[in-house]
Amino acid sequence: MKTTLKKLANTLTIAATLFLLIGSGYVLVKNQPLGDFVSEAAFCYLAIAVFNYLVFGAAILWHKKSDR
Numbered sequence: 073m074k075t076t077l078k079k080l081a082n083t084l085t086i087a088a089t090l091f092l093l094i095g096s097g098y099v100l101v102k103n104q105p106l107g108d109f110v111s112e113a114a115f116c117y118l119a120i121a122v123f124n125y126l127v128f129g130a131a132i133l134w135h136k137k138s139d140r
Contacts, residue, residue, distance in 0.1 A: 074128075077127055077128075078128070078135040079135075081120060081123060081124055081127075081135060082134060082135055084120050084123075085117075085120055085133050085134055088113065088116040088117055088120060091113060091116060092113040092116075095109055095113065096109060096110075096113075117133060120133055121133060
């Protein structure tokens with residue numbers, strides 16, 4: 073069960089990174105405020121870190137294969 077949750081947390085980190093990369097390009101092309109978008113992306117990373125802290129006891133964003 074823990075392995076599945078760690079894989080889920082890693083998948084969420086990848087999704088947040090793609091959101092940050094693709095979304096920042098979109099925001100810059102559409103001339104929208106970048107600060108609002110960055111705060112939303114930071115909130116995604118914070119939510120992932122809080123999830124990891126509550127479930128595994130460590131506020132990290134990525135689980136290595138050796139940890140599984």
